[in-house]
Each structure stands twice: as structure tokens, then as C-alpha cells.
Amino acid sequence: MKLNFALVIALFICTFSFAQTDEEIGNDPELTKKAEEKAKNRPGTYPVTDNIFMLKGMGGNIAVHHGIDGVLMIDTQFENISESILEAIAKETDLPLEFVINTHAHGDHTGGNKNFKRKGATILAHENTRDIMLSKMYKTAEQQALADLEKSIDEAKGISGSGEKLAAMEETKEELMIRIREQAQENMEIDYEQLPAISFQDDMLFHYNDEEIKLFHIPNAHTKGDIMVYFPKSNVIHTGDAFVNGMYPFIDFENGGSYEGYQRGLTTIMNRANDETVIIPGHGNLANRADVIEMRRMMKIFYDKVVVEYMMNKTEDQVAEMRNFSELFDEKGYGDGFITTERFLRSVYKAVALEKGRERDKNKRQTELLKKNQERAKKMDEGRQ
Ligand SMILES: [Zn+2]
Known part of the structure; x- marks a missing residue:
């Protein structure tokens, strides 16, 4: 711990020409904190x-x-x-x-x-x-x-x-x-x-x-x-x-x-x-391009699998717990970051529900339209008689 701290300070002093002396930093907890923050946050150049x-x-x-x-x-x-x-x-x-x-x-x-x-x-x-x-x-x-x-x-x-x-x-x-x-x-x-x-x-x-x-x-x-x-x-x-x-x-x-x-x-x-x-x-x-293709493949697999689960009336919570198809990507660390496997599965479920909901609405509208047209035709028939 002590060594790490010393390293951070050393790094800070080497890098910044405007840096305070180590004594100043050592005596001021605010400066120490800032120095540590800065060393930690410095971006790497690739x-x-x-x-x-x-x-x-x-x-x-x-x-x-x-x-x-x-x-x-x-x-x-x-x-x-x-x-x-x-x-x-x-x-x-x-x-x-x-x-x-x-x-x-x-x-x-x-x-x-x-x-x-x-x-x-x-x-x-x-x-x-x-x-x-x-x-x-x-x-x-x-x-x-x-x-x-x-x-x-x-x-x-x-x-x-x-x-x-x-x-x-x-x-x-x-x-x-x-x-x-x-x-x-x-x-x-x-x-x-x-x-x-x-x-x-x-x-x-x-x-x-x-x-x-x-x-x-x-x-x-x-x-x-x-x-x-x-x-x-x-x-x-x-x-x-x-x-x-x-x-x-x-x-x-x-x-x-x-x-x-x-x-x-x-x-x-x-x-x-x-x-x-x-x-x-x-x-x-x-x-590279292959990585983009891999992501696309992953997203398609997830979507197709979740559609099946959705059609089988699985709830969002049930799907969020499944790991049978995510396993392959979880092993590669896909779920280790900001978006965990569970969070991602929930967003896939949401997307499927939205799409299926839209389809249902469309079918409903078409059925209603068909019904209306049939009624109109019936009325015209009656009028002719
Ligand atoms: Zn963003």
C-alpha cells in the first residue's frame, strides 16, 4: 500500500512540470487525492x-x-x-x-x-x-x-x-x-x-x-x-x-x-x-471488421432466442435469468462491464416485446378494417335488394 502511494506521487511529480513538491503533496490530503485521481485518470495513448x-x-x-x-x-x-x-x-x-x-x-x-x-x-x-x-x-x-x-x-x-x-x-x-x-x-x-x-x-x-x-x-x-x-x-x-x-x-x-x-x-x-x-x-x-461482424452475430442470436421465449409467454424476469445462449459470450467477458448479461437480456426482451406489440396492433387494425369492409359490403347488398 505504502509503495503504491509512493509510486503515484513519483509519477505525478515526474509528469507534471507544474507539480508541487512531494513535501507539499504529502502534507496536503487534498493535493494527494488530486494527484492520485490524476494518475488514475490519465488516458493511455494508442x-x-x-x-x-x-x-x-x-x-x-x-x-x-x-x-x-x-x-x-x-x-x-x-x-x-x-x-x-x-x-x-x-x-x-x-x-x-x-x-x-x-x-x-x-x-x-x-x-x-x-x-x-x-x-x-x-x-x-x-x-x-x-x-x-x-x-x-x-x-x-x-x-x-x-x-x-x-x-x-x-x-x-x-x-x-x-x-x-x-x-x-x-x-x-x-x-x-x-x-x-x-x-x-x-x-x-x-x-x-x-x-x-x-x-x-x-x-x-x-x-x-x-x-x-x-x-x-x-x-x-x-x-x-x-x-x-x-x-x-x-x-x-x-x-x-x-x-x-x-x-x-x-x-x-x-x-x-x-x-x-x-x-x-x-x-x-x-x-x-x-x-x-x-x-x-x-x-x-x-x-477490426471481424469484431463488428461478431457483435452482429451475437445480437441476432440473442434476438432470435428471446423471440422464442417470448412466444412461449416467458416473462422479462424469467428471460433475464437465462444463461443458456449467452454463455458463449459471457465466457469472453461480454457481461463484465457496464451492461451485465442480465441488463442486456432485459433490453433484448424489451425490443422483442415492442416489435411483437407492433405486429399485434397491425393485425388488429387489419382485422378491424376487414370487418368494416365486410359490413359495408353487406349494407350495399341490402340496399340493392
Ligand atoms: Zn453512450
Whole structure:
């Protein structure tokens, strides 16, 4: 333990020119904590080509592309590690960071936006990604306002003689909540620094560092705002979380993600890539086309199996406990990360239930239409007689 601690401190002092002396750090628990945090959070640099490298640390994988014009970075991880990221970039190039692309809205890919914007970078994303980020800000403001309302009701409960006032508050709570929501939205200060300055609808083409960089929208996959970034000349793809390597994917149904869309997205990535393409996944190690194909295979197996269970009237809880078909992938560590086997099985079940529900509705509508037409025909027959 003691040795580890000494190592962390030594590492800290060696790496940062502005570092405090070891005595200062040793005497200040705050500084010690910061030093440990920093050493722990520092991203590792993984070369991909001469002018592209991956930064892997906390949060989603970052890709950095540099050349004659400057630096373009894909995703920003968390807010508290931006400094380490800039240090890692500075080791490779002196040119300024001009562009940041967000592959989607989640905090582990966009958390550092503000810091890089302050350094002069322009942030870009799909317009749905910007929408998701903005609506999350609204939601947070609303929740705060609603929590304040609950608190004032609770406080009123503690004051004697507030019975009438309290009853009135409870009675108009619904109305109050609507008004508070509206007010929260109106008065909210939008944190523009965190948001992309430029958004686009479908695709976008960059001409930068003597390369054409293609941004493609992957609709309704991990979220509704996913993009993949393709460097044809370098033969590199950053997939964002529309592909993660060697782990079960997270499908954010709440923000427009879908199982079917995720599978379609994998096909899109697969079609863009060839056997030499280096694929930088949203999470996990550097990958290739075969890894994407394997993920697609996994998703199909799971879906087909869960359909059968669903048709046999198995509940979500029952399916979540099954390991008979996940075993093959569990053994490879697919369920060891953020999305466990159980969580993934639940999302597959949800996707199947949604699809089967849609089919049922469609059949119902068709039956009703048929019935209506038969009745109409009958009436016309009667009219003729
Ligand atoms: Zn994500």
C-alpha cells in the first residue's frame, strides 16, 4: 500500500512540470487525492496511424487526428480529465485543437466539451445529439424546481396553522407543477459552452489535414443522434457507441435508440470497412471488421432466442435469468462491464416485446378494417335488394 502511494506521487511529480513538491503533496490530503485521481485518470495513448491515435481512459474512447492544419478530436470523455487529454495531445503535436466531434450525447463522450471550447475548439454533432443534450438540461432544471416545490410543501407541513394553505397547495399541485415546469424552462440558463456549436442533419464532409473525413448519421442505434466518423485515406473508423468491442452494448431506448437500428448500424459500419480498416469502438480495445461482424452475430442470436421465449409467454424476469445462449459470450467477458448479461437480456426482451406489440396492433387494425369492409359490403347488398 505504502509503495503504491509512493509510486503515484513519483509519477505525478515526474509528469507534471507544474507539480508541487512531494513535501507539499504529502502534507496536503487534498493535493494527494488530486494527484492520485490524476494518475488514475490519465488516458493511455494508442497509435492507430501516423496521424491518428486513440486515447483510452475513463469514459468513451477518443480519437485524435492531426496534420498540416491542426487537431481534430472525436469525443471528450469526462470534465475532470480534459487537462490530461490536452497533455497527451501536446506530446504528439504542437498544433491547436480546432475541432471536436461528439459521436453522441452521453456524458462519458461529451463531458469535457466546455473545457475544449474554452481552448478555442469548435464542437460539432448530429442535431439529435444537440437536442438530447438540451432536453437533458431542461429535465434537470425541472427536477430541481419540482424538488423545491415538494420541499416547500414539506416545510409547510411543519408549521402549525398552515393546514388551509397546505390543502390548497396539495389541491393545485398538478397545476403548480405545470407552471413550475414552464418557468424552469423559461428561466433556465442554458449552458451553451457544453453544447455543440454546429449541428447537422444527415452526413457531413470535412476537408482537413489533407484528408476527407466523412461523418455519417446512424439512425436510432445507441441513441437517435449517433454518428460514425470515417477516414477513408487512413482507413480508420470511429464508431462512437454504435459499436463497442467485446461487451454487450447499451441501447438507450429513452433517447431514441433501438435494437433493430443498432443492428442496422453495425451493418453500415461493416459495409464501410474492409479487412484492413482499424475500428475505434466507443468502448473497448481497437477492433477490426471481424469484431463488428461478431457483435452482429451475437445480437441476432440473442434476438432470435428471446423471440422464442417470448412466444412461449416467458416473462422479462424469467428471460433475464437465462444463461443458456449467452454463455458463449459471457465466457469472453461480454457481461463484465457496464451492461451485465442480465441488463442486456432485459433490453433484448424489451425490443422483442415492442416489435411483437407492433405486429399485434397491425393485425388488429387489419382485422378491424376487414370487418368494416365486410359490413359495408353487406349494407350495399341490402340496399340493392
Ligand atoms: Zn453512450
